[in-house]
Structure formats: structure tokens, C-alpha cells
Amino acid sequence: MFLQIKDITKKFGKQTALNNVSAEIEKGEFVCILGPSGCGKTTLLRTIAGLELPTSGQIFIDGKDSTYLHPAKRNFGIVFQSYALFPNMTIVGNIMFGLQQKKKSMTKQEMENKALDVLRMVDLYDHRNKYPRQLSGGMQQRTALARAIALSPAFLLLDEPLSALDAKVRHKLRTEIRSIQQSLKITAIMVTHDQEEALTMADKIIVMNNSVVEQIGAPREVYDKPVNPFVANFIGTMNFLQRSGQTRAIRPEQIEIVDHRDEHDVTVRIKHIEFKGVLTRIHAFLPNQTTMIYLDVPSEQIDDLQLNENGMLFLRLPQEHLIDYPQGAA
Amino acid sequence: MDMLSRLKRKLAGMSISQGITLLIFVTVLTVTMVLPLIQMLRMAFLGEGGVFVGLENYRRYFGNPLLARSIRNTIDISFWTTIISTTLGFFYAYGLTRSNIKFKTFFRYTALIPIFIPTVVHALGLIYLFGRQGILTRAFNLDIEIYGRLGIIMAEVIFTFPQAFLMFLVALKFTDGRLYEAADAMGIPAWKKMFFITLPEIKYTVVNVLFVCFTLAFTDFGAPKVLGGQFNVLATDIYQQVVGQFNMNMGAVVGTLLLVPAFASFIADRVISSKNAGTLSAKATTLVIKKSYARDGFFYVFCTAITASLLLLVGALFVGAFAYFYPFNMAFTLRHFDFPQAQGGINAFYNSLLMAGLTAVLGTIFVFVYAYLMEKVNGFGGIQRYGKLLGILPLAVPGMVIGLSFIFFFNSQANPLHFIFGTIIILVLANVISFFSVPFLTISACLKKLDKEYESVGDSMSIPRWKTFLRVSVPLSLPAILESSMYFFVNAMVTVSAMVFLVSPRFNIAAVAITQMEENGRPSQAAAMALLIFGINISVRILYEVSVKLIQFKLRKRETTNGN
Ligand SMILES: Nc1ncnc2c1ncn2[C@@H]1O[C@H](COP(=O)(O)OP(=O)(O)OP(=O)(O)O)[C@@H](O)[C@H]1O
Ligand SMILES: [Mg+2]
Numbered sequence: 001m002f003l004q005i006k007d008i009t010k011k012f013g014k015q016t017a018l019n020n021v022s023a024e025i026e027k028g029e030f031v032c033i034l035g036p037s038g039c040g041k042t043t044l045l046r047t048i049a050g051l052e053l054p055t056s057g058q059i060f061i062d063g064k065d066s067t068y069l070h071p072a073k074r075n076f077g078i079v080f081q082s083y084a085l086f087p088n089m090t091i092v093g094n095i096m097f098g099l100q101q102k103k104k105s106m107t108k109q110e111m112e113n114k115a116l117d118v119l120r121m122v123d124l125y126d127h128r129n130k131y132p133r134q135l136s137g138g139m140q141q142r143t144a145l146a147r148a149i150a151l152s153p154a155f156l157l158l159d160e161p162l163s164a165l166d167a168k169v170r171h172k173l174r175t176e177i178r179s180i181q182q183s184l185k186i187t188a189i190m191v192t193h194d195q196e197e198a199l200t201m202a203d204k205i206i207v208m209n210n211s212v213v214e215q216i217g218a219p220r221e222v223y224d225k226p227v228n229p230f231v232a233n234f235i236g237t238m239n240f241l242q243r244s245g246q247t248r249a250i251r252p253e254q255i256e257i258v259d260h261r262d263e264h265d266v267t268v269r270i271k272h273i274e275f276k277g278v279l280t281r282i283h284a285f286l287p288n289q290t291t292m293i294y295l296d297v298p299s300e301q302i303d304d305l306q307l308n309e310n311g312m313l314f315l316r317l318p319q320e321h322l323i324d325y326p327q328g329a330a
Numbered sequence: 331m332d333m334l335s336r337l338k339r340k341l342a343g344m345s346i347s348q349g350i351t352l353l354i355f356v357t358v359l360t361v362t363m364v365l366p367l368i369q370m371l372r373m374a375f376l377g378e379g380g381v382f383v384g385l386e387n388y389r390r391y392f393g394n395p396l397l398a399r400s401i402r403n404t405i406d407i408s409f410w411t412t413i414i415s416t417t418l419g420f421f422y423a424y425g426l427t428r429s430n431i432k433f434k435t436f437f438r439y440t441a442l443i444p445i446f447i448p449t450v451v452h453a454l455g456l457i458y459l460f461g462r463q464g465i466l467t468r469a470f471n472l473d474i475e476i477y478g479r480l481g482i483i484m485a486e487v488i489f490t491f492p493q494a495f496l497m498f499l500v501a502l503k504f505t506d507g508r509l510y511e512a513a514d515a516m517g518i519p520a521w522k523k524m525f526f527i528t529l530p531e532i533k534y535t536v537v538n539v540l541f542v543c544f545t546l547a548f549t550d551f552g553a554p555k556v557l558g559g560q561f562n563v564l565a566t567d568i569y570q571q572v573v574g575q576f577n578m579n580m581g582a583v584v585g586t587l588l589l590v591p592a593f594a595s596f597i598a599d600r601v602i603s604s605k606n607a608g609t610l611s612a613k614a615t616t617l618v619i620k621k622s623y624a625r626d627g628f629f630y631v632f633c634t635a636i637t638a639s640l641l642l643l644v645g646a647l648f649v650g651a652f653a654y655f656y657p658f659n660m661a662f663t664l665r666h667f668d669f670p671q672a673q674g675g676i677n678a679f680y681n682s683l684l685m686a687g688l689t690a691v692l693g694t695i696f697v698f699v700y701a702y703l704m705e706k707v708n709g710f711g712g713i714q715r716y717g718k719l720l721g722i723l724p725l726a727v728p729g730m731v732i733g734l735s736f737i738f739f740f741n742s743q744a745n746p747l748h749f750i751f752g753t754i755i756i757l758v759l760a761n762v763i764s765f766f767s768v769p770f771l772t773i774s775a776c777l778k779k780l781d782k783e784y785e786s787v788g789d790s791m792s793i794p795r796w797k798t799f800l801r802v803s804v805p806l807s808l809p810a811i812l813e814s815s816m817y818f819f820v821n822a823m824v825t826v827s828a829m830v831f832l833v834s835p836r837f838n839i840a841a842v843a844i845t846q847m848e849e850n851g852r853p854s855q856a857a858a859m860a861l862l863i864f865g866i867n868i869s870v871r872i873l874y875e876v877s878v879k880l881i882q883f884k885l886r887k888r889e890t891t892n893g894n
Binding site for chain 1: 781783784786787789790791792793794797801802805806888889
């Protein structure tokens, strides 16, 4: 185990930003901290970096208690949402600034080669002599990434690195960050509030809400077996049904449309058909007329189904995809 | 949690070296500002031989009809100065922002002329214009009694006008054009727009300007010193009590009276700035100024009249300084630039340059580091709150009071810092403290705008804080640094009030020398010295403007050109 976060609590005055948070991170893993705004993601990241000190609890890096270790001694690289590039230095200057300090053993030539290497890695070699403000947002973010990895840190911390970028650039950078992380085999911890980002990039997701950790697991695991309704709802969409004294949940895409009704199937009335691209989402009422159920159908099948609003539909909820929660949990 | 781990936690949260630096800076400011003030307050309640006498000094002061009259006089001239300066400043700024007159840049810079010369010189200029042998007196056969109330009010108006103008200029520049567009759509007449849109929008500025003008006039020493005659004000009283009669306790009493409007102004400013923050919405549109010949005509006349008066004032100084023997022999001469040795000769000017230069350099360095410690260091909440308050406190302390409290504090034999008394060190110190707040606020605002993660990034790369400070924070704050240096320099060149108590015969400075030469019946030499100060201040200002333009040009080039 590379990094252990143990019972961390962090208070700002009366406000608790982290409440008894524990997590373990393996070497080389890409971990996403996911959660709604204000739930404590940034605080957790900054605590790992040593930029904030926990009110109680411990942090072990490589097995050593590093709770009070100075940030400079933790050997990490960090990328902020605001990039925090030094505007008075060129792109290569930004990267050299850190190198000059940390790698005292290197000659100037070696340092420069190193800087140019990382710039090639993020595809900014041609822009090395520009100033940050002359670059687009995506390029600035790649510069920040290059600066963070130039010192060959033991781990990389990223605080919503992509949220200030537009969708296209964001998707491209996701892949880039991931592939750089894998080729360097570096441990990375990234904060995000975008569930899709977490699902596509992470080896492991830490889902947080209201200063506590709700669930830790691989993307598949968190998606297929959310431990509670919060996680279920925060990642993707989930239908909750009250049945025989239990709350049962199922994802919209797991629901099947059937021609003939079995005893376990349900009849619903279609309220609205929403085209969403590859999938089409059907909003329908359960017989009780108040609970809404969503199901996703591949759009190409929609025409064959000949659905219309207010029409009836038989649905099958496959047993293997149903998740049970205690009653009233949703 | 046990004691040890709590302590460990506490220490780990703060960087020791930053903590020590912070403590040192706050202590320096406390010792050089707060302690002298406390000393002065104490003196006000002590009698002969240092025994506590309670309010006895105040009773004696108010019981003396002559002294009590000074209070009425001071309030009187401050009141009229405030009314006149606020009105003139408002219309001048209005003309420059809300009309289509030309030469706005020219008008803007000439309005600043009074800032570049000591207040004694405003008075001196008035004497050259309106005195018994005054240029205007002779030309138009005027009979204006310039010595006394009227002259002082005129001089204080000249002194406070640029301040009022600048504050209104800022307020009127930033306005939401949509309000006026909406009013136009409803067909609301111009005078109603003025009373229901313009004035309410700048009401906080109006209050601030009123307070600032009142305080400046209330505490000024230079003009009443030269023009006072039989008309005494508080600032000249202090001087007489302390320098004339060696009555330190009475001086302290008057000093506390000077603090009253300054503190009221200070509190008003604090209240207002907390209310006035960020009222302009991002959607605000710029105001389109409509065509109006009548309005523009009025402002041409108004602004030209004010500009002409100020230029006339400077012109009078030129006449005084270069005429062989005004008004009897108008031949050109440079002989008045040969300054009397009793006032330090030309050395007084060199001393001023040295003092202002040191004030600018040391003051800016000190303020910058101080503001940085307040804004960018974490984990010292209590000390930092105290430090920030200390940083703006000098706004409430008039120069006269600083000078006085410095004598009480540093001139005491018991004080280990006594050795700085009578040296340039104490003059520089008094200047840095007198003019501390404006640079402090400028630099703090600038540092606040810098990304707070620069330090975090630096930490992650093991770059020591001092290096991030020097290589990132300082270069990014260069415009604020230049502005602050210029502010320190110009003010140190012109200030008299704190200095009169602190200069020694061995080390005189130009602004004080002007006062003394004027008193000794050498107005021509006073005018000559005034021109030297004026010239150097203008040069510094130009240097500043050019540097800022260069920096902006360089930044723009960086952003627009292709770096390849
Ligand atoms: N320096 C601080 N002082 C006081 N309160 C803070 C501080 N930093 C964070 N908080 C509070 O702690 C809580 C958690 O903040 P944090 O920044 O960690 O949230 P987040 O999950 O990163 O949110 P976001 O997605 O909006 O960035 C918030 O309620 C925030 O107001
Ligand atoms: Mg955050």
C-alpha cells in the first residue's frame, strides 16, 4: 500500500469539512475523488498534500507517518483547476523553475533536456517559449501537468483539472492524462465532480458526500453495486421501487420491455419519450400513478416498439440486476 | 488529544521562519506607531513633573478663551473648505467623465498640481497673487485680506481639491449605463437623473470626500502657519505650545483634539468600504455620453477656470523665484536659488531628496513584505487581524500627531532608540508611518488578485517561500510597487506637519526650509525651493507613468504576439 488515509477529520472553525475519512491507495493507481460541490474533495486532496493539516487522524506515505511532513518533503506534483502557472515565466521557464530547485545534482543541460522531454510528452514542445496567457486553456492545463510531472514525483494530485475546459478538449485531455499516468506508472489522485470523468478514468473511485466517504471501489463496482441510494443516484440514474417491505433499485438500462406480462412484471403508462442520442429514455408512471420509472432503450429499436405517450407498456425487472436497500432508504 | 500532539500540530501548521518574520514586522510597526501614540495620549493627562492630573489640562485648555477660539476657527475653516472643495471636485470630475469636452488628459493632470507642492507653497502662491504687492492685487486693484480666515480657506481648498476630484473621478468613472438608458426610455429630465441616479450612486463617495476634506483642512499646518496672522488654528497652536513654550502636555492635549475628526473619518471610511464593495454588476454597460453644447460649454468654462487658477498659482511662483526683486525689479535672475545657510542652503533640498528616496525604497519594501505576510501566510489569524488593522490605522493619524508623538517617545532619554532622534532615520520613519496606509491597501489589493495556489505549487516543488516571493509575487506586483514608491516619494517631498518637530538644524529639509524662509521674509527663495520640489515631483511622476506604460506594453506584446 502506497498511501493510507486514516480517520482524517478536518474542521474549519465550527464547520467540518472531512469527517473521519479513511482510504487506501495502491502504488500506480489512478484514484478519483468524486462528490457534489462542497463535500470536502479539495480539502481531502490538500490534506494529502500537506497544504492543510488535519484536525485529527493520520496520513501514511509509503508506510511512514507523514501527517505533519512539510509539503515539500512529500514528493508530489500538483495541478490546480486554475492552473496556477507563473504568468511572468515562459512555458519552459515554468518547468525549469521547479527543476532548478529540486534537482541540484543536474547540470543545466540535463535540466533543459528534462524540461523539453516533458513538454514533448504533453505535446507542447513547439510552444515552449510562449507565455501562459498566449496559450489556450487546454494547453495551459497541459503545461501545468508537465510542470507537475517534471520533477518525477512519487504521486500526482489533480484538483478538477478539466472542469474549466470545454467538452471536446476535456474528453481529449482525459485520455491524455490517463495515458501519461500509465506510461509513467505514477500514482495519481484526481478530484472531480463529473461522474463520467471518474468512471472513464479511474482504477478506483472514492465517493464522498457531506464530508464523509460513502463508498470506495472500482468504477464497475461503484456503478453496479452502489452501497446506498446516494451513491446510486449520484453515479448514473437509479429507479427505486418499494416492494414487499423492501426498497429495490434498478438501473434504467437494465429494465427490459416485454410483450406479455408475467406475474413479476409491471405495467406502466408512458409519460414522455426523450431522445438522448444513442439511447432513448422513457419516463413512465407505475400503476400507483405517483412513482416515476425511467428506462433506457437503444434509439434504433424505438421505431420497432411503436411507443406513444400515454400508451401502456410491460416491463421486466431482471432479478440479477435488482439491488436491495433497507426499506425507506431512498 | 494530548498536549504534545496538539503542540506538534500547531507548530506543523505554521512555518516557523514566516511566523518570526511576521512577528518582527508587526512588532516594528507597534513600537514605531502605537507606542508613541500611547505616549502622547498619556502626556495629555500629566501635569508638571509627570504627575497624573486627570482632565485638568483639558479644563485649562478650554478655559483659555484664546485657545478655545482656535477650535472654533479650525472648525470654521474646515467647514467652508469642505463645502467648496467637495463642490468643485464633484463638478470637475463630472465634467471629465460625463461630458464631451476635449483635453480631458490635460485637465486631469493639471488638477493634480497641488499634490506636488507643500501646502505652505499653496499659501505662498496666494500671497504672490493676492498679497499687498500681489500680481492680481496690483493688476486689478483688488483689496483682499489674504492673511487670516479667507486666505487659509483658499489655501486649504487648493490643498484638498485634488483629493476630492480624484475620489469623485473614480466613483463617476464606474457607473452602470443601463440606468441612464432606462431613464431616457422613460423620458426623465436631466436634473432628475442627477438627483435620482447619479448622486445616489456615488453617495458613499460623497460622504467619504466630505470627511477627507474636513480632516485634511482640520489638521493642516502649512497654510495657517504662513497665512495665519492673528487667526489661530489647532495645528499652529500645537506648534506654539511645543516649540514656542515647551508646554508638552498642552501640545498633547491639542494633539488629541486633532485626532477626533481623523478618527471619525477613519471609522466612516471603514463602514462605507464594507458596504460599498462590488456594487457594479458584470452586466453593466458603459455610459454613452450624449451631445449637449450647453453642458459642454459650461464644463469648458468651469474646468478652464480651475486649471487657469492652478497654473496661475504656479506661474506666480515662477515670477517670485526668477524676478530680481519683485515687484520693483523684474529682471530675470537665478540669485534666489542661492539659499540662506541658516536654513541649510541647497543641502536642505538634497536632504529632502535623500529622505524621500529612502522613504520610497525602504517604505515600499517594508509595506510590500508586510502586506505579503498579511495576505499570503496561513495560520496566524489573530496576529494577522491585528496587523491589518495596524496597516490602516495611519489613515486616522494626522502628520502633526505623528511628529508630536515621535518627540515624546523617541526624545526621551530612557528610550534605547533615542539615538535616532535628530537623524535622517527618524524623518524617514515618520514618513513611512504617515503614508503607510495607501500603499498598504494598494499592495494588499494587488496581492489578493494573485492566484493563491502559487505558494502551494511552489511548496510542492520544494521551492522556498522567499524564492516564490521574489520570483513570482514581486514581479507580478510591479505596477503596485511603482505606484507605492511614487506615492511615498512625492508625499515625503512635500510634507511639513510631521517634519517641523523632527528636523534638526544640522539636517533641515526643503519643505520645512520653505516655511522658515517665508517666515524670515525671504519669499523669493521660498518660491525657488518650491519650484525645485515641484520639478522633481513632476519628474518622478512622469517616470512612473512611463514605466507603467512600458510594463503594460510588454504584457500586451506577450499576450498578442506569437512567442515562437
Ligand atoms: N480554508 C477554508 N476555510 C473555511 N472553510 C473552508 C475552507 N476550505 C474549505 N472550507 C469549507 O469546507 C467544505 C468543503 O470544501 P471543499 O473545498 O473541500 O469542497 P469541494 O468538495 O472541493 O467542493 P467544490 O466541488 O465546490 O470544489 C466547504 O463547505 C467549504 O466551505
Ligand atoms: Mg474543490
